Amino acid sequence: MSNAVANGLAGAGGGMIAQIITYPLQTVNTRQQTERVAKKSLANSKRLGTLVQILQVIRSDGWGGLYSGLKPSLLGTAASQGIYYYFYQVFKNKAEAIAVARKAKGHGDGTVGMFSWLLVAALAGSLNVLLTNPIWVLVTRMQTHTQAERKIMEERKEALVKEASENSLTGSELQVKLAELDSIKPHPYGTWQAVNEVYSEAKITGFWKGIVPTLIMVCNPAIQFMIYESSLKHLRAKRADRKQGSKNITALEVFLLGALAKLGATISTYPLLVVKSRLQAKQEIGGNISLRYSGTVDAIRKMIQYEGLPGFYKGMSTKIAQSVFAASVLFMVKEELLKIYTLLADKCNKVLLSSAK
Template structure:
């Protein structure tokens, strides 16, 4: 097995572990990003839900647990796990393939008298960007489904609110509320969101926008490739610096511990998240169900339209909604992912070495 395949499989396994642990935070964060709250002087028709958006992360988690149970926090987990395994597997496979090529080019340049044989920071950025772009193009449909499933209760709530407003608006001229109208309002209040399976969501996306609907948000997502690019650039640079420091000190072990990998992964992800978070908010808005707001202020025809309307109706702070939750979730997930992935690769190398020694002994 090549080291690219080993890294791809290790990345997929580590990604699944990290996703399961941090998924409730991811669900809450997606809902925070897609919740509309008008800036001062403007009013959305569904502004009654604004307090939920402003609530703290822990409060929101408890609200989801009370109203929807654990299923609400883990809505969309199955396609998310599949998407994570696919994304991490594809990303780490191509990342290792292009990393090997970059290292070979650097070594060849050193042999010709250019450089010291190490891969530069810009080269790491390019390697990560290429791997990330291929990953995005292949897996974006999965994340459209996941975003829909994470936010479907929000969308259902907005639709119910609009129906109630329409019924109340029609009865506003009457002094007394007809019993039939009250029955309809009571029915809307007690109606729970319908089950939202993966196949149902896929049909819904296709019926709304055809096959192109599965690539909604692709523009900001492709731009978001700079997130893992920045992350891996920081990570590889920090790792290189740590190893060089270890090599210069003969009294300290040269190997990097799992805890150190965890810490480097956390620092790398923190830096990348702060820089690219606004793009993540735009992507989530585009991929969420558009019925989440039927008025023109919250229906987006594309990336530029979404950015303009978000600034016009909600102001610049909207681009950092839920960033605190995202930092906690993504930094912890990335740290777990890096740590588990490196340990899986070490285990593979150890097993491969033992297998080779066994084969050599058998051939003697």
């Protein structure tokens, strides 16, 4: 098995474990990002903590609400991390070979530079985005479905109250109609329902909604891996200079380096993540047509106009907690899986050599 395949499988395994652990935070964060609130309402609204919002989801949707869309999300995570780490390792091997070749010609010190790390991560990220975007469109729809349905029901009730005042309906008649709306049960909503909804709205192109900000966001893992690889290189060099007995990096050190890398990447690219979630969510959220988006530029323009700059940072604290912890777990588990693979591969090679003799 090549090191690229091993890295791909290890990345997929680490990503799935991290996703399961942090998924409730991801669900709440997606709902925070896609909630449309005008500037005045935003200024007057009371900001709820992440824990309070988690409890609200449990109260309204049950425990299952925190894990809505988990199945396609796990599929997406396995595919995304597997594809990303596979191509990352392929491009990394190529970059390292080029660096060694340049050193042989008297150029450089034989190590990969910061710009090369960025390019490697960006190339791997772009391929990952193009191949897995449809899965994340479905996950976003499933995470925000009940939120969208609740908004639609609120709009219907507001329209009914307005109609009642214009047509002089009695209070009892209005209550009957409102009760009829309350008695409507939400339709079952799973993966296939999400697929049908996306396809009915925009055909095949609907599965690549948000692709522009998502492609731009490949700079997120690019920045993340630049920080991670640079920090890892610095730590190993520091140990080599001190002539420490073991140059191996511990699981805790990988965890902390992963957290540092993801924190820097998340803070710098969060506004794009909010735009992407808005485009992928059901456009009925918010009701007003002025808050529905036809594309990336339209979404950015309307968010600035109706919500102001704070709209681009909704749920950022939740995202930092979720993504930093998830990235830390992912890096740690991936490195441990690679160590296990290396040990097993060494044992298999020894067995084969002894049997050959």
